[in-house]
Amino acid sequence: MAKVGQRPKILDETQFFSDFPSLSRNRKNFVVSSFATEQYNCIALAADDDRHWWWPIDRWRLHDYWPDGCPEVYERDAFIAAFRSLGYANCNDGQFERGIEKIAIFEDALGVTHIAKQPTNRDGLWKSKIGDNADIEHELRLLEGPKYGSVVQYMRRTKNAKRRRKC
Amino acid sequence: MKLSPKSGNEIIPRGDALTPHGASGTFRHRDEELLKKFEQLADQWERETQNMSSTVHKSMHGAYQDIIAMGPRVIPLILDRLRDKGGHWYWALAHLAKTDPVPPNARGNVQKMREAWLKWGSDRRF
Numbered sequence: 152m153a154k155v156g157q158r159p160k161i162l163d164e165t166q167f168f169s170d171f172p173s174l175s176r177n178r179k180n181f182v183v184s185s186f187a188t189e190q191y192n193c194i195a196l197a198a199d200d201d202r203h204w205w206w207p208i209d210r211w212r213l214h215d216y217w218p219d220g221c222p223e224v225y226e227r228d229a230f231i232a233a234f235r236s237l238g239y240a241n242c243n244d245g246q247f248e249r250g251i252e253k254i255a256i257f258e259d260a261l262g263v264t265h266i267a268k269q270p271t272n273r274d275g276l277w278k279s280k281i282g283d284n285a286d287i288e289h290e291l292r293l294l295e296g297p298k299y300g301s302v303v304q305y306m307r308r309t310k311n312a313k314r315r316r317k318c
Numbered sequence: 319m320k321l322s323p324k325s326g327n328e329i330i331p332r333g334d335a336l337t338p339h340g341a342s343g344t345f346r347h348r349d350e351e352l353l354k355k356f357e358q359l360a361d362q363w364e365r366e367t368q369n370m371s372s373t374v375h376k377s378m379h380g381a382y383q384d385i386i387a388m389g390p391r392v393i394p395l396i397l398d399r400l401r402d403k404g405g406h407w408y409w410a411l412a413h414l415a416k417t418d419p420v421p422p423n424a425r426g427n428v429q430k431m432r433e434a435w436l437k438w439g440s441d442r443r444f
Contacts, residue, residue, distance in 0.1 A: 163365060163368060166365050166369065167369060171369075189404050189406070189428050194371060195426075202426075203425075203426030204428055206372065208373070208374065209425070212408065212412040212418055213373045213377065213408065213409055214418075214420050214425050214426070215373055215426050217425075217426075225374050261374070261375065261378070262372075262374065263372065264370070264371070264372050265371055265372075281369050281371075282367070282368055282370045283369075283404075284369050298369060
């Protein structure tokens with residue numbers, strides 16, 4: 152949440168622009184929209200939750216949040232199942248559709264790295280929580296690269312989709 | 319109060335360089351070396367993973383694994399760092415301490431997880 156009189160900013164710009172070389176240093180192709188926090192991550196942001204860190208492997212004692220009954224394995228299908236429980240269904244692209252929310256799942260060689268969300272009210276811009284860092288608004292492909300890999304799956308949901316947060 | 323690797327004798331193995339049984343004069347020297355190495359690795363880990371959401375990627379990072387390889391004597395240093403700067407130290411702590419004070423209903427609540435570990439450390443006088 153923004154504090155009065157303070158402007159949201161990213162932590163450690165040198166590392167940030169090294170991790171995301173397609174984002175411009177003069178901020179022309181992205182907007183910083185929150186302060187940095189470790190209270191929630193990109194999966195939580197995509198799930199409209201700013202109070203938990205979501206990740207699906209509790210058997211490692213990572214103790215991150217994951218919806219009840221959803222598979223707790225570090226595989227793409229576990230993320231897809233969790234977002235199905237929030238009313239999303241797989242779709243073919245990230246084209247903006249009025250009234251439709253979309254998410255994009257990123258993977259690198261190890262597995263899922265990131266999820267970005269396309270809200271209904273930003274004319275096709277995507278929103279991402281960058282790890283422990285800030286939230287940004289951006290064009291989707293600008294986050295592809297060494298840190299997050301590339302987009303491997305899109306999902307969409309309508310405004311009235313059932314959201315149970317339970318598999 | 320700064321947490322010190324001198325405390326927590328039940329976790330530091332006897333004969334380790336950091337136990338009170340260490341030779342006088344070398345204790346401080348080795349203590350400082352340990353602290354320096356830990357802080358270098360922790361700074362590197364924090365810098366290189368702060369833009370990651372994946373707890374798996376964070377935990378598999380080389381610097382994080384190197385810290386775990388330093389053994390239970392770094393537990394007080396991790397707790398100190400956790401208190402001052404936060405960070406996803408929970409897997410390392412659980413692995414090194416062979417216990418886990420985080421209650422099931424605190425899953426994903428970073429503040430509660432942090433409080434649980436700091437209380438655990440405080441109860442053991444770290």
